[in-house]
Amino acid sequence: VDGRNLLDGATLHIGDGESVAVLGPSGCGKTTLLRAVAGLQPVSGGTVWFDGVDTTNLEPAGRGVGMVFQNYALYPHMQSRGILGFYYRLRGRDAEVGERVEGVCEIMGADFAGLLGRKPSQLSGGQRQRVAVARALVTDPQLVLADEPTSALDSVTGREVVSRLQTLARQLARPILMVTHDPRILDIADRILTMQDGRLTESTEAR
Numbered sequence: 001v002d003g004r005n006l007l008d009g010a011t012l013h014i015g016d017g018e019s020v021a022v023l024g025p026s027g028c029g030k031t032t033l034l035r036a037v038a039g040l041q042p043v044s045g046g047t048v049w050f051d052g053v054d055t056t057n058l059e060p061a062g063r064g065v066g067m068v069f070q071n072y073a074l075y076p077h078m079q080s081r082g083i084l085g086f087y088y089r090l091r092g093r094d095a096e097v098g099e100r101v102e103g104v105c106e107i108m109g110a111d112f113a114g115l116l117g118r119k120p121s122q123l124s125g126g127q128r129q130r131v132a133v134a135r136a137l138v139t140d141p142q143l144v145l146a147d148e149p150t151s152a153l154d155s156v157t158g159r160e161v162v163s164r165l166q167t168l169a170r171q172l173a174r175p176i177l178m179v180t181h182d183p184r185i186l187d188i189a190d191r192i193l194t195m196q197d198g199r200l201t202e203s204t205e206a207r
Contacts, residue, residue: 006029007198008199010029012033014143014177015175017174018190019165019166019175019188020191020192020193021178021191022179022194023180023183023195024194028197028198029195030179030181031070037145038063039055039058063143064141065143066136068132068135068144068145068146068149069132072128079117080117081101081116083131084097084100084101107137107164108137115130115131126157143174144177145178146177148180149162149178150182151182158182162178
């Protein structure tokens with residue numbers, strides 16, 4: 001962009017069931033990294049591989065990725081149930097909606113079902129984030145991406161949301177990649193990387 005590389009030689013490997021957090025200041029390239037992996041940002045060099053398959057030129061829908069956006073990206077006119085089922089209805093797979101929504105409710109916790117009949121405007125910030133997480137999980141993704149998953153949440157709610165993502169990664173052996181500037185995630189991730197000016201410069205083991 002404007003003659004500047006948003007990602008500069010960034011190399012990242014994530015194992016099955018591994019939770020990885022990329023920390024760094026705003027504008028360092030964290031979100032661009034997620035968007036490149038998801039297929040939402042074209043890359044001018046390098047490749048994106050998943051499970052031995054080069055996905056660099058695949059459309060986002062063909063990558064098996066679920067993404068939790070920083071701004072939630074929920075449809076304001078839909079109740080949460082409709083938001084979760086939209087992926088399947090769009091593809092003419094309406095019969096699957098009930099089972100898929102029930103399954104993601106089990107992952108998100110017993111009280112989550114109480115949010116299904118509400119629109120985003122009727123939810124708190126933490127509840128909207130939980131719906132955003134559920135929307136990413138309802139498609140049974142092979143990889144979960146989370147952009148600043150705790151930025152709008154208080155400490156308790158933020159930890160709960162990320163812990164649920166980590167549980168998914170471990171129980172279903174699905175990797176999760178989170179980008180954040182929030183140090184609260186340091187003791188939740190299995191591995192921590194730091195990014196500065198588009199470069200992944202350091203790696204430490206999480207506590």
